[in-house]
Amino acid sequence: MSGHVKNMCPQLTISQAARTLLSLLLVAAIDSVSAGVVCRKQPCGSSLQRSLKLTKLIHKESVDLLKTYKLSQGDMSELFCQMSINNVPDPNISGLDPSERMLSIYSHCKAFLPHLKRVTEQQTDLQPPSSSLLSKLSTAHNRTNGLANQINCIYQTLFPNLPIPPEPVDGPTSVPPSQNVFQQKVYGCVVLKRFKEFLSRVTRELRTLKSQVCTRRTPFADTNALF
Amino acid sequence: MLSLLCLMLFVPRVFSSSTLAGIFPQDPALRMGSSLTATCTVSPERGLHANTMYWTMNGKRLPSSTYDLLSPNCLSVTLHHLNGSQQQSGDNLVCHSGDGHVLAGSCLYVGMPPEKPVNLTCWSRNTKDLSCKWTPGGRGETFIKTKYTLKYKLRWYGRERECEDYSTGQRYTCYIPRDLALFTPYEIWVEASNQLGTATSDVITLDILDVVTTDPPDNVHVSRVGELEDQLTVHWGSPPALKDFLFQAKYQIRYRLEDSTEWKVVDDVGNQTSCRLAGLRAGTVYFVQVRCNPVGIYGSRKAGIWSDWSHPSAASTPHSERLQSGSCEPKPGEQNSTLRRELKQFFGWVRKHAYGCSGMSIKLYDQWRVWLQKSHKTRNQVDSIRR
Numbered sequence: 001m002s003g004h005v006k007n008m009c010p011q012l013t014i015s016q017a018a019r020t021l022l023s024l025l026l027v028a029a030i031d032s033v034s035a036g037v038v039c040r041k042q043p044c045g046s047s048l049q050r051s052l053k054l055t056k057l058i059h060k061e062s063v064d065l066l067k068t069y070k071l072s073q074g075d076m077s078e079l080f081c082q083m084s085i086n087n088v089p090d091p092n093i094s095g096l097d098p099s100e101r102m103l104s105i106y107s108h109c110k111a112f113l114p115h116l117k118r119v120t121e122q123q124t125d126l127q128p129p130s131s132s133l134l135s136k137l138s139t140a141h142n143r144t145n146g147l148a149n150q151i152n153c154i155y156q157t158l159f160p161n162l163p164i165p166p167e168p169v170d171g172p173t174s175v176p177p178s179q180n181v182f183q184q185k186v187y188g189c190v191v192l193k194r195f196k197e198f199l200s201r202v203t204r205e206l207r208t209l210k211s212q213v214c215t216r217r218t219p220f221a222d223t224n225a226l227f
Numbered sequence: 228m229l230s231l232l233c234l235m236l237f238v239p240r241v242f243s244s245s246t247l248a249g250i251f252p253q254d255p256a257l258r259m260g261s262s263l264t265a266t267c268t269v270s271p272e273r274g275l276h277a278n279t280m281y282w283t284m285n286g287k288r289l290p291s292s293t294y295d296l297l298s299p300n301c302l303s304v305t306l307h308h309l310n311g312s313q314q315q316s317g318d319n320l321v322c323h324s325g326d327g328h329v330l331a332g333s334c335l336y337v338g339m340p341p342e343k344p345v346n347l348t349c350w351s352r353n354t355k356d357l358s359c360k361w362t363p364g365g366r367g368e369t370f371i372k373t374k375y376t377l378k379y380k381l382r383w384y385g386r387e388r389e390c391e392d393y394s395t396g397q398r399y400t401c402y403i404p405r406d407l408a409l410f411t412p413y414e415i416w417v418e419a420s421n422q423l424g425t426a427t428s429d430v431i432t433l434d435i436l437d438v439v440t441t442d443p444p445d446n447v448h449v450s451r452v453g454e455l456e457d458q459l460t461v462h463w464g465s466p467p468a469l470k471d472f473l474f475q476a477k478y479q480i481r482y483r484l485e486d487s488t489e490w491k492v493v494d495d496v497g498n499q500t501s502c503r504l505a506g507l508r509a510g511t512v513y514f515v516q517v518r519c520n521p522v523g524i525y526g527s528r529k530a531g532i533w534s535d536w537s538h539p540s541a542a543s544t545p546h547s548e549r550l551q552s553g554s555c556e557p558k559p560g561e562q563n564s565t566l567r568r569e570l571k572q573f574f575g576w577v578r579k580h581a582y583g584c585s586g587m588s589i590k591l592y593d594q595w596r597v598w599l600q601k602s603h604k605t606r607n608q609v610d611s612i613r614r
Contacts (some may be wrong), residue, residue, distance in 0.1 A: 074314045075286030079321075079329050126316040128372070129393065181254045181317055182332030 044158065044214035051150045052206040058143045059199035065136045066192045072123070072133050073185045081189035087176060088115060088190050091197035093205050098213050099159045102151060105202055106165050109148035111174070112195055116141040118175045119188040126181065140195070158213055247273050248330035250322055256336040256422035259311050259367050266303040267322030267331055277302040279325035285318050309337045311370030339367025340424025344375065344399075344417040347428050350438045350532050353468040354524065357403040357435060358395070361417050364426060373421040377401040382412040382432060407435050409525070436524050440532035442466045444478065444500075444517045449542040451593075456509035456545045462501045463517045463537065474521040479533065480504070485512035485541070498522075510546035514539040543593045 070078070089111040095101040120137040127133055152165055176187060247270035257263055267282070269275050278296050282289040282304040295303045302322070312318045317334030324330055342364030349359040359377055363369055377390035390401035407413075413435070417428040444463040452458040461480060469476055480493040480502055496502050507513060516539050521531035546567060567589065574587045581587075 072314065073316055074319045079327075080332075083329055123316075126372075128315055130396075130398065181334035182250075182319065182321075185316065185319070185334070186329075186332070 044154075045210065047150070047154045047157065048206055048210040048214055051147060051154060052203065052210065054143065054147050054150065055199060055202045055206055058140065058147060059196065059203055061136065061140060061143070062192065062196040062199050065133075065140055066189075066196050068133050068136055069123075069188060069192050072127055072131060073189070080186040081193045083186050083190060085176070085187055085190045087174060088187070088194055089198070091194045091201055093198075093201050098209050099155070099162055101205060102155045102158070102209065103165055105205060106148055106151045106155060108198055108202075109144050109151065112144060112191070112198065113141060113148075114174050115191045116144065116195070119191050122179075122184040122188060126184070248322065250320065250331045250333040252333065254317065254334050254336070256338075256371065257309055258423060259309060259337055259339055259370070261309055261337075262305065262307045263309060263335070264303055264305045265320060265333060266297065266301055268301045269330060271300060273324075273330075275300075275324055275330075280330065281323050281325070283319075283321050283323065285313055309335070311339075311367060312337045315370075315372050336371045336422060338369070338371035338373075338421065338423060339365055341365065341368040341373050341419035341421055341426040343426040344419055344428040347415065347417055347431050349415060349431070349433060350440050351407070351435045352439075353441055354407075354409060354435055354439055356405065357407055357438075358400060359390070359403075359415060359417075360397070360400040361428060362399060363419070364428075368419065368421055371421050371423070373419055375399065375401075376418045376420075377415065378418060379403070379413050379415040381408060382414050409435050436527050437529055438532060439474075439521050439524050441468050441474075441476070441519055441521045441534050443534045443537040444519050445537070447515065447517050447537045447540045449513070449515045449540045451542065451545060452503060454545050456547050457505060457507045459504045459507060459513060459515070459542055459544060460501065461504065461515055461517065461540075465500055466519055466521075466534070469521070474524040474531070476519045477522050477530070478502075478517055478519055480515060480517050481536070482513050482515040484508070485514060507544050509544050512541055512543045514541050516540075545589075545593075 066081075070081075073080070089108055091108075093101055093108065094104045116137060120134065120141065123131075123133055123137065155162075155165060176183075179187060248267060250265055250267050252263075252265065255263070265282075267277075267280060269277065269280070276299055278299075280302045281291070282294065282302075284306070289304055289306075293304050293306065295305065297303055304320075312335065317336050319332055320335055321332040322330045344361040344364050347359060347361040349357055351357050357379075361375070361377075363373070363375075375393075378387055379390065380387045390403050392402040392404065393400070395402050411434065412432050414430050414432050416430045419426045419428075444466060446462075446464040448462045449459055450462075452460050463478070465476055475498055477498055478496040478500070480496055481490040482493075482504060483490045493502065493504070504513070504515075516536040518536045519534045522529075524531060570592055571589050574589060574592070577584045577587045
């Protein structure tokens with residue numbers, strides 16, 4: 001929802017009750033929108049649980065993704081993955097308190113997206129069209145985007161008084177410039193290896209966050225929820 | 228010459244701040260059987276001497292006898308009689324420092340220029356679309372990424388168009404979903420290209436109506452002919468498309484014993500939608516399939532292309548009573564004759580005395596038995612048929 005209503009039937013009279021309902025819905029939508037993401041208020045525990053399940057799924061798939069990637073590049077790929085490359089997000093989650101760590105998860109998810117996209121573009125040229133690698137990369141990108149949105153919503157629900165996470169800027173420095181094929185192979189392996197390690201850390205982190213911020217005695221989410 | 232090459236490569240712009248080494252040539256495309264000399268040049272800043280470096284190709288260390296030390300910073304390797312690339316993303320030719328670290332890499336694309344694609348054939352499903360398949364003309368082109376473009380145009384007018392959908396799941400096929408003219412010949416061909424060359428197939432000319440296939444018949448039902456031990460009757464429905472675009476269908480049936488892989492084909496079925504199979508073995512389960520050929524589409528006299536076979540249907544012929552009474556020992560795989568006699572008597576009694584059980588019969592029992600066998604045993608057989 002974007003808060004913008006189109007009047008599809010100009011001759012239709014909207015009743016007062018309908019107008020009131022519409023106004024309430026608009027307020028709710030505007031209040032929960034952040035950079036195009038609409039958050040439905042959910043109990044803390046179930047939101048984090050859902051995100052945890054999604055993270056576990058993406059992590060599991062990332063193991064297979066990395067394996068498929070290496071098989072597609074030919075022998076000696078293991079060494080490629082250990083080379084150092086600038087600008088590829090590191091897998092570590094930073095921050096001292098839950099809000100900072102959640103923000104770190106969100107920004108890391110967003111930071112990996114352009115790299116996953118770049119790897120997909122490069123491998124599209126290198127692999128046969130029937131390669132399963134391409135669909136797995138696309139799935140990883142979509143699911144990570146979904147996870148980022150979920151984390152964003154949870155963050156806003158748990159910490160409504162803190163600034164909304166900013167959208168990372170997709171600048172020219174976020175992904176490397178054009179590379180030769182060997183560099184592309186190395187780059188892709190480094191990205192996917194770090195991506196896999198990051199997801200492993202997110203899994204552990206979400207478990208910890210769930211126990212820290214979603215307890216029965218201190219319903220953190222309830223006291224901070226708008227509804 | 229190679230020393231000069233190493234010196235030419237030794238310019239700051241070649242080396243990024245992260246990799247202070249480079250290989251020449253980068254990502255070359257080469258013919259199978261040819262030779263290649265590649266050079267690895269390191270920046271002096273790395274403090275490495277080239278005589279400590281080594282080469283690998285696809286993870287396999289190359290013998291030092293193929294190396295040539297061109298300068299303290301430059302080591303070359305010469306490869307002869309190159310084989311086709313192991314993967315389409317290219318063979319990994321990598322230069323290492325003595326401790327195994329990767330200094331630089333180059334991906335080799337070794338293959339052959341394409342030969343002209345062959346065996347181009349096309350078919351239309353119910354005149355609505357066109358699918359085409361072909362075979363690469365040579366093997367060498369399969370080692371590197373080779374692009375195939377199916378092109379078509381109306382024979383006497385119209386512009387050249389390209390097929391866009393290559394994602395039908397099978398390689399070397401393309402699918403044109405719509406906007407095809409009828410009663411007008413098309414010219415169709417395939418162009419192949421890769422980094423080493425191009426090739427074009429022969430042009431085939433066809434009218435869509437000459438290459439039409441249709442869906443297999445549905446509702447294929449096989450049943451007994453009374454108590455006749457050696458016969459089964461097969462009924463099926465005509466393809467729905469028959470009504471849409473006016474053709475006469477002719478059919479073909481094939482059948483086999485449950486435990487056999489050999490099919491018998493009945494060719495002279497004509498345009499009937501039923502057929503009686505005779506000369507069968509008593510007390511035996513048979514699998515039956517039917518397929519359809521659209522003949523005379525929109526008045527054409529030509530036959531079309533046979534459809535796929537329908538899903539198998541099964542039924543059993545009645546057991547021979549005479550054989551049972553004469554045999555001393557039951558043959559392996561046959562029903563227990565005493566059981567069947569008693570079942571028949573029981574079903575006869577049920578029909579008379581139990582309200583609403585008029586459909587009870589040994590035939591129903593046989594159908595149940597067929598269904599049971601199908602569900603337990605025939606799954607793999609169906610898959611192998613479909614393959």
